[in-house]
Amino acid sequence: MDGDSQRSMWDKITHLFGKAEDNLEQAIMEARDEGDVEAEESNMLLSILELGEKQVQEIMTPRTDITCLASETTIQEAARCILDNGHSRIPVYKDTKDNIIGIIYAKDLLTYLVGDNHNFDDHVNKIMRQPFFIPETKISAELLQEFRSRKNHIAIVVDEYGGTSGLITIEDLLEVIVGDIEDEFDAPKEEDIQKITDEQYLLHGRAMLDDLNDIDIPVSSDEVDTIGGYLSLQAGHVPLVNEEFTVGEWKFTVIEADTKQIHKISAQKIAEQTLEDE
Incomplete structure (x- = not known):
């Protein structure tokens, strides 16, 4: 086993950051491509950089x-x-x-x-x-x-x-x-965005609008961050179960909610013919 293979993770970080000039993210990607760090290690390094940009909210x-x-x-x-x-x-x-x-x-x-x-x-x-x-x-x-x-x-x-x-x-x-750290007390975590098909998703009300944009559901707002907040903003109240909203090519149907917030939403892409009829 050569010297590079025997270096600890932290030795690799020191080596990598020592040769980085302006763009650490670019240096990490180059180091991965050159074999200086493994793919899993590079993902962890990129996550560390991400931590330096994220606000706690x-x-x-x-x-x-x-x-x-x-x-x-x-x-x-x-x-x-x-x-x-x-x-x-x-x-x-x-x-x-x-x-x-x-x-x-x-x-x-x-x-x-x-x-x-x-x-x-x-x-x-x-x-x-x-x-x-x-x-x-x-x-x-x-x-x-x-x-x-x-x-x-x-x-x-x-x-x-x-x-x-x-x-x-x-x-x-x-x-x-x-990544997720689970112990014996953790209940199974329900994902905020669950893919049913390419044109249908089950969303938790707290699903972030940015994450929806990542899967080509284009919803944006300067006032709220979540899909539940967005639909409540559109309705002017907390929507009731079965209330529907059309945003672009997508229809959102509230399937679970209480008096304070939306819990679950069905997102269905509208067929092109239906859009033309409307």
Whole structure:
């Protein structure tokens, strides 16, 4: 085995970045073509560069999908929530999710429960930790460094008005680089965009418009980022089940929704003859 084959991944990164001048992405692609790095390694390097460009709002779990506990929740109820959801850290709010006041850690709860003076009826605010707040616009690579320096693994993302926008963990950031990290507690993840045929897709309401454009479903907006938000904007309200919308060559039908948001949408390309008839 030659010297190049024996170099560690980090040796390769140092070697590669040392010869890059203005365009690291171009240098990585050239190194892959020349055999200096494997395809899998080059993909990881490109993902690291991508992390330096992404804002946390592009990666975070949105507010509507966050599992939270009210400050009046008892220790026993919190333990049940952790068992049911498999999360090791859960935000605590007072009154509304816009007012996150702490984070419950599973290991703190276990430590409390095995202590001599524990009380199942105590509230979670007795053992919660201070939350770490960050703005939506924070660059993901910077946050990863902060997580390391603070020895923290979770942050609450807030919007420009101080309201809760979402939640992000160190696992979310690492998944940008290495792909999905699953453990025994993770439920099967439903894709935001599921291809049925070349002309039909099943979409989650949170599917990003940019991702739809990537599969030739041209929907764009300066006001919203998701297809659910787009259809709600077009309707002027949260659409009801079976409401239909035509955008260019595509018909969108709401197939699952509640009073707050759209959950699932059918996207069907309209036949050329139908378009002519219309």
